[in-house]
Amino acid sequence: MQDSFDLTTLIFLALAVFVIWRLRSVLGQKTGTERSPFKPVDRSRTEPSAGRPEGDNVVRLPGADRVAADRTQTPPRVEARDWRGIAEPGSAIANGLEAMVQVEPGFDPRSFLEGAKSAYEAIVIAFAKGDRKTLRSLLSREVCEGFEREIDAREARKEVVETTFVSLDKAEIVAVDVKNRVAQVTVRFLSHLITATRNAQGQVVDGSAETVVEVPDVWTFARTLGTRDPNWQLVATEAGA
Secondary structure (H helix, E strand, O other): OHHHHHHHHHHHHHHHHHHHHHHHHHHOOOOOOOOOOOOOOOHHHOOOOOOOOOOOOOOOOOOHHHHHHHHHOOOOOOOOOOOOOOOOOOOHHHHHHHHHHHHOOOOOHHHHHHHHHHHHHHHHHHHHHOOHHHHHHHEOHHHHHHHHHHHHHHHHOOOEEEEEEEEEEEEEEEEEEEEOOEEEEEEEEEEEEEEEEEOOOOOEEEEOOOOOEEEEEEEEEEEEOOOOOOOOEEEEEEEOO
16 A cells, blocks of 8 residues: 555656646747837947948938939029019029029019009109108108108298199119118109199199100119018109100
């Protein structure tokens, strides 16, 4: 009986040792499929990959090298803008307009001319009426002082100017100058007006209340480019030919 117990005990012990050995042989080894514990990336120790320089962890997309090479090439030359109806290609006016657009890409000479025509009519009417407030908003200080002196002298003589716009037939840019971001654009206007100056007794002492006359004027407008103030000011006037 004792021998049988001993034999059975030995068999179970042998089986237990075999099972423990098998479990240890499996659990104690790494198969390559285990999930590593979380660890922040240590970029200083990242191994270089094929196609990537050491220390560069950016994966480059296909074609990136070609794009980068293209960027190192000389950019294509930008063709001059078409100022058709405004200035002849290669002229001093066209070059001046190009210089303006370089500083202020949104500048449009056609829109400028439309604004210049409105300003021309507003200034002529304001001068005739003696409207100093309007003149001060549209003229430079020096030009405004000259206009106001004329208005003061006229009022001292008790004279009144009557001006009627018949038409504004032409407005063309004849010169452009850009220095230190300050642009000056000279415009030649050709208008038809009825204008007469009456004395205190209502008699016409200058001009005609019925005759339409052709009036050429050359005015220069100025503005600092690239600023929020979109307004141009009249800085010089002269009689046109």
